[in-house]
Amino acid sequence: MNLNGLKNVTIWTTFKNTTVSQLICDFLKEENTILHYIDAVNSFPLMEFQNLVPANEDNKRVYDNIIITTSLNMQELYNIVKKIIENTEKIRLIVINGLDIMFRNSSFNDSSQAHELLKMVFLRVRGSYSGGKLKTLVLNRTGSVPVPKRKKLKTESSNGIYEFTSKYYADIEL
Amino acid sequence: MSLGISLSQLITDNPQPLSSGVSALDDALNKGFHSRSIYEIYGPPGVGKTKMGIQLVQNATTGNSERKVLWIETHVSAPLNLMDFDKGNIFTVTTNKFTQLLIFFKKLLEKDEKYDLILISGFSQLVTDHIEILLNRGYNFKNIHELKCKHLALILTEMTKYTHSKNASIVLLNDCMNTSFQKDIGNVEDNLEVVDDGSNFLVSSSFNSHRRKNTQVLRSSLVANSAMGNKDNIWEAFIRCSIGIFWNWKHKDIGNNRKRNFEKCRIAVVSDLNGKEMQNKKRATYKNEVDCSIVRFDIDESSGSFKDIKADLNNINFDDRIMPPQKKNKSGSSVSISPSLTDSSRQVSPEELLLDTSLVGSAIDAYNKTVYEKEPELEAIIYDSEG
Numbered sequence: 437m438n439l440n441g442l443k444n445v446t447i448w449t450t451f452k453n454t455t456v457s458q459l460i461c462d463f464l465k466e467e468n469t470i471l472h473y474i475d476a477v478n479s480f481p482l483m484e485f486q487n488l489v490p491a492n493e494d495n496k497r498v499y500d501n502i503i504i505t506t507s508l509n510m511q512e513l514y515n516i517v518k519k520i521i522e523n524t525e526k527i528r529l530i531v532i533n534g535l536d537i538m539f540r541n542s543s544f545n546d547s548s549q550a551h552e553l554l555k556m557v558f559l560r561v562r563g564s565y566s567g568g569k570l571k572t573l574v575l576n577r578t579g580s581v582p583v584p585k586r587k588k589l590k591t592e593s594s595n596g597i598y599e600f601t602s603k604y605y606a607d608i609e610l
Numbered sequence: 611m612s613l614g615i616s617l618s619q620l621i622t623d624n625p626q627p628l629s630s631g632v633s634a635l636d637d638a639l640n641k642g643f644h645s646r647s648i649y650e651i652y653g654p655p656g657v658g659k660t661k662m663g664i665q666l667v668q669n670a671t672t673g674n675s676e677r678k679v680l681w682i683e684t685h686v687s688a689p690l691n692l693m694d695f696d697k698g699n700i701f702t703v704t705t706n707k708f709t710q711l712l713i714f715f716k717k718l719l720e721k722d723e724k725y726d727l728i729l730i731s732g733f734s735q736l737v738t739d740h741i742e743i744l745l746n747r748g749y750n751f752k753n754i755h756e757l758k759c760k761h762l763a764l765i766l767t768e769m770t771k772y773t774h775s776k777n778a779s780i781v782l783l784n785d786c787m788n789t790s791f792q793k794d795i796g797n798v799e800d801n802l803e804v805v806d807d808g809s810n811f812l813v814s815s816s817f818n819s820h821r822r823k824n825t826q827v828l829r830s831s832l833v834a835n836s837a838m839g840n841k842d843n844i845w846e847a848f849i850r851c852s853i854g855i856f857w858n859w860k861h862k863d864i865g866n867n868r869k870r871n872f873e874k875c876r877i878a879v880v881s882d883l884n885g886k887e888m889q890n891k892k893r894a895t896y897k898n899e900v901d902c903s904i905v906r907f908d909i910d911e912s913s914g915s916f917k918d919i920k921a922d923l924n925n926i927n928f929d930d931r932i933m934p935p936q937k938k939n940k941s942g943s944s945v946s947i948s949p950s951l952t953d954s955s956r957q958v959s960p961e962e963l964l965l966d967t968s969l970v971g972s973a974i975d976a977y978n979k980t981v982y983e984k985e986p987e988l989e990a991i992i993y994d995s996e997g
Contacts, residue, residue, distance in 0.1 A: 472614070477770065477848060478646040480617070491621060499621070505614030506774045508767050519613055537847055541767055544760060578843075 442529070442573060443607035444565045445558060447598060449576040450610060453481035456531075456575065460502065461488045463529050470501045470526045474516055476508055476534025479577075507534075510542040510553035517557050521564045530561065533575040539597045554597075558605035574601060624777060625677075628727065631665045634918045638880040638903035639851055645726070645777045648769055648848055650883075652734070652784040652830040653855035658876060658909075658916065659783045660689055662855065663729045665915055666781060670727045671699050680725040682711070684732035701725070708740035708761070715768040724776045734784035734831035737762065741837045755839030762832065762845035770848055786854065787834035789827045830854070846883045854879040858906065875908040875919055 448456075460471055473480055489495050507513045513532070520530060542550035561572045576598040602609045615623070627642030636642040643649055643666065651659050667679050672695060681688040681702045688702040705711045711730075741758055749757060769780050827834075830852060833842050846852075858877045880903040910917040 474614075478644070478774070478850065482617075482621075483640060485617075491618075496618060499618035500616050502617035503614045504617060504620055506770075508771060516613065534847070537763075537767075540763065540844065544764065577847075 442571050444562055445572045445574070445601075445606045447574045447576055447602050447606045447609040449598070451575055453484045457481050457484040457488050459573075460485065460531070461498075464498045464501055466527065468526050470503065470528050472516075472520050472528065472530045473502060473504045474507050474513060474530065474532045475504065476506070476537035479533050480504055507538055508541055509538050510550050510557070513538050514553050514557050514560075517560055521560055521570065524564075524569060527568075528570045530570070530572045531575065532572065533577060535574055535576075535601070536578055536597045554601070558601065562605065574598070574606070625726065628666060628779060629669050630662065630916070631669060632878075632905065632907045632916050632918055634905040635853075635878050635880070635907065638878070638905050639853075643727075643779050643781065644850070645779050646773050647850040648766065648773060648780045648782070650782045650784055650830060650832070650849050650852040651855065652786045652832075652852070654786055654828065654857075657855045657857060659855060660692075660731060661909075662916065663731065663781065663783050664689060664692055666727065667693065667700060667729065668695050668915075671696065675699065677726045678724065680728045682714075682728065682730040684730070684736050686732055688731070706736070706739075708736045708765070711736060712765045712768060715765065715772055719768070719772050719775065724778070726776075726778055728772075728778060728780045729783060730780070731783040732785070733782040734835070737832055738835045741835060745836070754837040756841060758835070758837035759839070759841050759844040763848070766845055766848035782832075782849075785831040786828045787831045789829050789834045789838065828854075828856070849883045852881045852883050854881070875906055876916075878905040878907065879903075880905065 460473075463469055463471060489498050491499060505516050507516055513535075517530065520528060539550055539554060542553060558572075561570065564570050578598065624645050627636070627639070627644045629636050629642045630639070639649075651662055653659050663681075667681070670677050670679050675698075677699060679700045681700060683702055683704050684706055687704075690697060690700070690702070693700070703714070705714055711733075737758070740761065741754060744757060745751065745754060772778060773780055832845075855876055855878050857874050859874060882902070906919050907916050908919050909915070
């Protein structure tokens, strides 16, 4: 996938660590850009990224402009996204990895609140598109499972959350 | 609330990966045990899980007086008597309940004290006990797997919070269990023809015709317990790598003489549980996609620590593996051998090998040599079906 393939909210299912690294690398080549990697587990593809962009003084700007945040539930994700949106100076890409983990952790406590927060997160990012200054990429690490037609979408399963998000909030699923 | 840290800061803050002492294993783990990560080591009794833990503690504390290690002991005391190095920075705590451990991690997160490495020996036993308690309380057996996954996700979330906030590593030392040890697990693996995802031994059992033909697999006790099911990916997402340690035969050319050589070594099967391909797929379908490495190692007699025995055999393509046909031995149990082993040019005939099931490992060695025309790769150690 290239940068042109990124929409307001994109769900990426067929990714690999190398392709994610390449996309991050391409995005940060542009001036005035910043990337927020929101993660539920320690999954940033550091090795692949370092192969593409060696960690040296010349590339310091690139490494400085990647912000890694840990989020383990929907409330944390919502707070982080809200804070990112407040700053509109730079062109931003939000990469979310482990949405299923965050949603499940919140559902353990309160399922309806987890749904509410999911809605608020994506309505916020959709509402803050502002001419392409903010884009969101959701990495679906659970892989794609075809959904039979007419089957009711459930958000309880790990893949269900991506199907649900894809259907109601995403512009494109790759 | 912090918005996070920059990647440059993360690289600066993160300590170097912790070496296991076995360079091939470190390579398989991408330079060793990383901070901000949870690892699992599992294997049968006596294979060296605790020894590996001690080696990690030694490597963590030696030459770095600031690194602190916490050994959480469950049902067995921490092996402090086996640690013949400075134990000034090693702390122990005992917990014998799953819920106690959960609260412990919540409290630990609030404290300023930082441990760089936390080992939990017998974590799987805590989980097994917890499942038994839930069953005794009247929880429905049908729902127990989902409940196990939820509770494991809960405790692993707390552990992940700790590792991320303190730049720490957590290593779980677990037992392993045969997946078909119980009769009432339902259809968990009924649909599997072959389970050879590399993280286990294979057993082909057709001893009694009336019994279901099982493919018996040694798995971590976190997976193979009385709450088995197919949703383990819920909690496995938190574990960066799972390392299964098993026994294997050493490969020595026995030449023309028929002297039997049954020296053993160890293999570590390293599975990347965080790999995208592993998630949400039935085990039978991801066997060809699993990111798995095999490392051979053993104890160095002089130093008493684990060492490499030869270049590791990483990145085996399981797609190429062929399951050999079966022959019956005298006892009636069936074991897998290669058709090529019936060739008279073999130094040891398969029939002779099959008289003694302990020789089956050698049979598989020879089979692998024949098939791959290179050093044998992964050997499936085959049990007697009653074993």
